[in-house]
Amino acid sequence: MTDPAGHILIRGGRLLDASSHEAKPTDILIEGNTILELGPPGLAAPEGARVIDAADRMLIPGLVNAHTHGHGSLAKGTNDRWSLELLLNSAPWTSGHRTLEDKRVAAMLNAADLVRKGCTACYDLYFEFPVPTVEGLEAVAQGYGEVGVRALVAPMMADRLFYEAIPGLMEAIPDALRGRVETVRAAPFAESLAALRKVLPEGRGDRAMFDLGLAPTIPLHCSDDFMTACRDLAEEYDTRVHMHLAESKVQAVVAPRAYDGKTLTAHLDALGLLGPRFTGAHCIWLDADDIGRMADNGICVAHNPGSNLRLGSGVAPARALLDAGVNLGVGTDGSQCSDNQNLFEAMRLAAFVSRIGNPDVETWIGAEDAFRMATEGGARLLGQEGVLGRVAPGYRADIVFLDLTHVNYIPLNDPLYHVVFCEDGSAVDSVMVDGRMVLEHGRFTTFDEAALRRDAQAAVERLREANAESRIFSQALEAHVAMYCVGLANQAYPVDRKLAGQV
Ligand SMILES: [Zn+2]
Incomplete structure (x- = not known):
């Protein structure tokens, strides 16, 4: 019948x-x-x-992974003692020289990891160097589609290099290395936006299954003109914006120098970025005014406790954000910096990190809070409230x-x-x-897992060769980046997120 x-x-x-x-x-x-x-x-x-x-x-x-990077699946198991700044310094070799096929395979591998760990949807800040392309986004969509998992893919973009984004860092690099760093230039943001303008009108399909958003990656890495252009484009196409916000102490310490005395969050607020379409990832180095601004503007926060521990970034004030009325989702971050797509682990860590150095058990994140963040909270963050997150x-x-x-x-x-x-x-x-x-x-049931294994292994072996020289150059820079950034991270800041200080 x-x-x-x-x-x-x-x-x-x-x-x-x-x-x-x-x-x-x-x-x-x-x-x-x-x-x-x-x-x-x-x-x-x-x-x-x-x-x-x-x-x-x-x-x-199905669990919702509020923050991942699909391209990172091919770079899992590549590093140990990296701060966020050393991770950014490594991007040319961990993500370089990717073919369209590599982009599809990386997305597929990420999708497979998500499903195996009980996730059915994710917000993926996918990186293509130097700019997102129509073909690249199609390859990523195909990778997720072949596995059959939901993805809101926001191409990760910047119009400044990492070395330009941290004031004083370029000057701290010895002359012999700086010459080469200065020859690389981030692409003008108009190119990134032109690619998105091509793909946004038609590339979105069933928006609960696959959608496109915008990810001007980190405030200091993007010019104000770029960020406001993303704000306007998101409005025009009715889509969402996702940024890494106040993730490391280094960023928090230098922000007032770059932004006329303002914090990162205050600066984005002044630019009109904060609103219900906006998700801030990590959101660790916030003061009470920042938290108030986030709540007033109705933004969402992607809480990534595993990544924050691994990169030594600190502990996000999740309880204070929840109490202020901010919607939180839980994310793993990319597998190159938090190793897997296991949202069960992320949920558990979200509960645990809230307890560091904090004797008041009433303020700890409990099982119900963590579960809600990983389901309904994530669904709302994807713009799918009432559609995903509950049975x-x-x-x-x-x-x-x-x-x-x-x-x-x-x-x-x-x-x-x-x-x-x-x-x-x-x-x-x-x-x-x-x-x-x-x-x-x-x-x-949807694809041949053995073929994916073979494709992924062949890709990393080829990429290892292709990126060997760029890896040596990143490693030569590492000690200089580390020394300069540790100096910044040791400076005084009004809030302490390393030893918890939950509010
Ligand atoms: Zn991230």
Whole structure:
């Protein structure tokens, strides 16, 4: 019997309700890509509906990764003791010489990692050097599409080099090296925007499945004219803007010199960047006025606790942001600086870092806060509030099946605590995105994983050769960048985010 409406009935699973901490037996009826009805076991389904057995499975909404970099998937496992500034210094060799095929493969690999760890949607700040291209964005869209995961891709752009962005850094580089640094110039931003103007009108498809945003990457790396042009373009095309904001102490310390005494956040506010379309990533080095500005303007924040720990950036004031009414999502950041796309780990760390040096348990981020950030918070940050982030009628069918026979759930106590604290991604059994089973009992249904493995390995081996010389040059600069930036990071700043200081 055929079922032209394409109904699916997920039968026998236990659906997590984060507010009651319960996982009650619930059947889920789906029509096409949308959840139609939830009900007790035995829920009736139209004749011919496909039935998916979810016995021994806990069902949760697909997690939303609020901040990643798809290009970073090919650079995982390349580095250890890097601060943000050393990571930026390495970009020419970790992301250089990518062909269109490399761009597709990197996006696909990132997408596969996301799905395996229970994510069904992400906000990807993808980097193409020197400027985003129509063909590059199509390759990225293809990579995500082949795996079948949702992506809001915001090309990461700058019109200043890292070495120009930090006042005094260029002068701190010895003459013998500076000559070569000065020969490289960031492309004029008009080129980046021209590429986006070409692709924005048609390249977005079903905007809940694939969409394009704008990422002028870091305030100090972008001229004011560039940032305001992005603001206007986002308005014109009704899309979103994502920037790294107050991520490192170095940036916070130099901002008043670059911006007439203002903080990074105050400067973006003065430029009219802050608003409901805007997401700030990291948002660590904020003062109380900055937090107030973020709340007043209704911006979203992508909280990346794992990356912030790895790069030694500090601890973001997540509780103060939540209390002020700012919407938070949780992100992993790119795999080149936080190693994987595991949002279970990011959720857990979001809870844990809020406790550093802070004795007041009432202010700690708890399991419910962390879970909400990783689901509904992320959905709102993507502009998909009411569409993604919950398993409820009317929402798109993004559902993660967790294996309750896995040791992570033996014995089963509070289901929410198991998901936020015990789960590490290893009990992810199956993943549905938009009503389609993308991962089924640990196997991808959408693409050939062995071929992806081969393609990714071949790409990195070729890129290692192609970027060898540029790697040596970055390494020669490393000690000088580190010394200058450590000097800045040791300067006094009105707030301390290294030892917590949560408010
Ligand atoms: Zn980032």
